Amino acid sequence: MKIVTRFAPSPTGALHVGAARTAIFNWLFSASLGGDFLLRIEDTDRARSEEKFERQIIESLKWLGLEWQGEIVRQSERLADYGRLAERLIDEDKAYRCYVTAEELGRRREEAREKGEVFRYRREWSQLGAAPGKPYAVRLSVLPGEKISVEDLVRGGIVFDSSEIEDFVILKADGFPTYNFAAAVDDAQMDISHVIRGDDHIINAPRQILIAEALDFSKPKLAHVPMILGADGKKLSKRHGAESVTEYRLRGYLPEAVLNYLVRLGWSFGDQEIFTTQELIEKFSLKGIGKSPSVFDPQKFLWLNGKYLRDLPEESISEKIGPLITQKGLPRPSSERLRKIVVQMRERSETLNAIVDQSLYFFTDDFEYDEKAAEKFLVERNGEIFMLLAEELSRVEDFSHDNIHGGFERVMQRTGLGLGKIAQPARVALTGSTKSPGIFDVVEILGKEIVVLRLARAIDFISSRNA
Ligand code: GLU
Numbered sequence: 001m002k003i004v005t006r007f008a009p010s011p012t013g014a015l016h017v018g019a020a021r022t023a024i025f026n027w028l029f030s031a032s033l034g035g036d037f038l039l040r041i042e043d044t045d046r047a048r049s050e051e052k053f054e055r056q057i058i059e060s061l062k063w064l065g066l067e068w069q070g071e072i073v074r075q076s077e078r079l080a081d082y083g084r085l086a087e088r089l090i091d092e093d094k095a096y097r098c099y100v101t102a103e104e105l106g107r108r109r110e111e112a113r114e115k116g117e118v119f120r121y122r123r124e125w126s127q128l129g130a131a132p133g134k135p136y137a138v139r140l141s142v143l144p145g146e147k148i149s150v151e152d153l154v155r156g157g158i159v160f161d162s163s164e165i166e167d168f169v170i171l172k173a174d175g176f177p178t179y180n181f182a183a184a185v186d187d188a189q190m191d192i193s194h195v196i197r198g199d200d201h202i203i204n205a206p207r208q209i210l211i212a213e214a215l216d217f218s219k220p221k222l223a224h225v226p227m228i229l230g231a232d233g234k235k236l237s238k239r240h241g242a243e244s245v246t247e248y249r250l251r252g253y254l255p256e257a258v259l260n261y262l263v264r265l266g267w268s269f270g271d272q273e274i275f276t277t278q279e280l281i282e283k284f285s286l287k288g289i290g291k292s293p294s295v296f297d298p299q300k301f302l303w304l305n306g307k308y309l310r311d312l313p314e315e316s317i318s319e320k321i322g323p324l325i326t327q328k329g330l331p332r333p334s335s336e337r338l339r340k341i342v343v344q345m346r347e348r349s350e351t352l353n354a355i356v357d358q359s360l361y362f363f364t365d366d367f368e369y370d371e372k373a374a375e376k377f378l379v380e381r382n383g384e385i386f387m388l389l390a391e392e393l394s395r396v397e398d399f400s401h402d403n404i405h406g407g408f409e410r411v412m413q414r415t416g417l418g419l420g421k422i423a424q425p426a427r428v429a430l431t432g433s434t435k436s437p438g439i440f441d442v443v444e445i446l447g448k449e450i451v452v453l454r455l456a457r458a459i460d461f462i463s464s465r466n467a
Helices: 017-032 051-064 079-091 102-114 179-189 199-215 245-250 255-263 277-283 298-311 314-327 335-348 352-358 371-377 380-395 401-415 419-431 439-446 448-466
Strands: 004-007 036-041 095-098 137-140 147-152 156-161 169-171 194-198 221-225
Touching: 004 017, 004 194, 017 036, 017 051, 017 194, 017 221, 017 245, 017 255, 017 277, 036 051, 051 245, 051 255, 079 095, 079 137, 079 169, 079 179, 079 199, 137 199, 147 199, 147 221, 156 199, 169 179, 179 199, 194 199, 199 221, 245 255, 255 277, 255 298, 298 335, 314 335, 314 352, 335 352, 335 439, 371 419, 380 401, 380 419, 380 448, 401 419, 401 439, 419 439, 419 448, 439 448
Parallel strands: 004 036, 194 221
Antiparallel strands: 095 137, 137 169, 147 156
């Protein structure tokens, strides 16, 4: 049997991390078995579907490296097929037209509620208000008292009782299919062999099976994956720091790290945490999917991203952060300078954006002094040190790490102070804060001219404060 999986997002929002995980599992499953992975856009909810969301989802899938085969299938373009198949079911007496209006159904639902009964649609109502030309929905006839068995590849065997399922709508009055009808029809017509999706869809499985059987269509094998929860055990949402894939991209996460983090939510291979994509393809199997929900941990996600960042070659980090710098309206530094900044900053940053945000003083003179740092270090007695440092450093011809070190040594000799007493105030003068890479590295990267100017600016700051 050829393995064919699909990802079937509804374009009603950006690609959320939970949906992205579903896409990753389907993609990996087919890639690991040499099958195909298809993309189907389930855009039959006309009120909530938007093209911009479809674009965002596609962009996120591409960014994650999840390539699909063939053309994208859009359900909104297949209405004729669904209509034709619904008619066929009516002809075969497996479905029927239902003229009951939404208001009427609402009234009956209310009646049942008042009597404390479970509401269930009854076939004998279906002709209420029937007349030629009147709008109708199409409902599938569900025979009561039958067992519907699902052999779920994650959860094992589950048996549903058809008496619990009413004659449900497959085609709405506006000619659009319901989710279950379109999904069952498409899974068969796209030759889908395996459906991997969140277990919130398990209740749809018996309905989709009934539709496939009524049509004499093939049924895919099903694998329902436990949900991702927040640390509080509740359904994952924004509250837990879980965002869309787009959001993580904009925050400076790397696609490889996002892929790796999401795949490990619910799937494991021993204790291994870090996987290359190639390894994932080799090692992925449904056996590795656990039976209990996984917990989304934003801290671990950030940590993992930092780890990937540190393993990336310097040039590719530079390439990725160049645009982030210019987006802030700052001039892009020369590639040599950018490389040096990256070498220093990636050790202390977990995301691409953090590298840029923490190294703004390398790109612009326009930064504020941290208030506490200024209070402590931009004080009268250090004005003298800045003066001497500017003098010694401007004398350095070849502005290398070692020669800069020499300049600091001479200031230490002239003042009798230890390096710490000189380096820390200098750090505040040059970067605005007490945290930065090693002072000689900072001085080297900034260059002589900027260093001397910033020392002068700190001296001015001190005297204006005194005045
Ligand atoms: N459009 C459905 C969703 O986004 C797809 C469910 C399925 O995979 O069958 O949840």
